[in-house]
Amino acid sequence: MDYNKLKKRPSFPIETIAVAIAFSPRLDGLLSEANRLRNYLGAAMILIHVGEKTADKEEALDKSMKTAGIDQGNCRIIWMDGDPVETILNVCKLNIVDLLVLGAIQKENLFKFYLGSVARSISRKAKTSVFLITEPKVESHKVKKIIVNGVDNPKTIHTINTSLYIAKHLGAKEVTIVTEVHNPALTMTMADSSTAPEASKIKKDITEEQASRLHPIIEESHKQYPDIKIKEKIVQGRPGYAISSYAKSKNADLLVINSPDIHLNLLDRIFTHDIEYVLQNLPCNVLIVHSRL
Secondary structure (H helix, E strand, C coil), X not given: CCHHHCCCXXXXXXXXXXXXXXXXXXXXXXXXXXXXXXXXXXXXXXXXXXXXXXXHHHHHHHHHHHHHXXXXXXXXEEEECCCHHHHXXXXXXXXXXXXXXXXXXXXXXHHHXXXXXXXXXXXXXXXXXXXXXXXXXXXXXXXXXXXXXXXXXXXXXXXXHHHHHHHHHHCCCEEEEEEEECCHHHHHHHHCHHHHHHHHHHHHHHHHHHHXXXXXXXXXXXXXXXXXXXXXXXXXXXXXXXXXXXXXXXXXXXXXXXXXXXXXXXXXXXXXXXXHHHHHECCCEEEEECCCC
């Protein structure tokens, strides 16, 4: 395997989708969601199961694939043994997977959170984009509202462009780019009513600064995707927490965020920040874009 093929491979077009499957009651819905994504994007599909291959599992998978409308001759099924997280990630590398689809529990209890689920562990380590589906449905449904992070980071341009690519193929008509502003000094200033004019000016300056950074990106995006309404929104709060709360308040169908900049350790998860806020309490389906910079 030449891993150099993965380096700087763009996050889209998405040519190969992989689905990590467990034999849970949500398997029919997960395969149905993944198959719709595959069809919308025109991608190849791989199904991965880490665990023993048995006649009962083969029968159950065959039944779920039929429910999801998946033709066995039109996808690959890979059975592997080993650690679920590392094995799934290795299969994705070997097969140059562009998008890994996982079922995810929307909110874990404290015990599960600190132990870490397979889906969340993969989300932190993956070198490919990851699509977390919180409530997989067999029935087809429309994706209308997409929220995407507009944070000041080199990855963000790739994340925005990937979200628009996804929106176009899923038929979504509206994408909102959300910039989080976390400035404790500003918050303290604005909390003091005696300095309200100063606080207003600071808020205006920050808004204009963020807008001037995003406008060239949005103008170029309008040219490429004229049928999609692209909106801007600035929210205050801790990175990760603010955009997650905003997506939840707007009943978004999909939240699109950057992949983590570094591998996170246990302390990163205890002292919650950025992506950990999103993973701790998924507001809706979440797409984590790995730009492979």
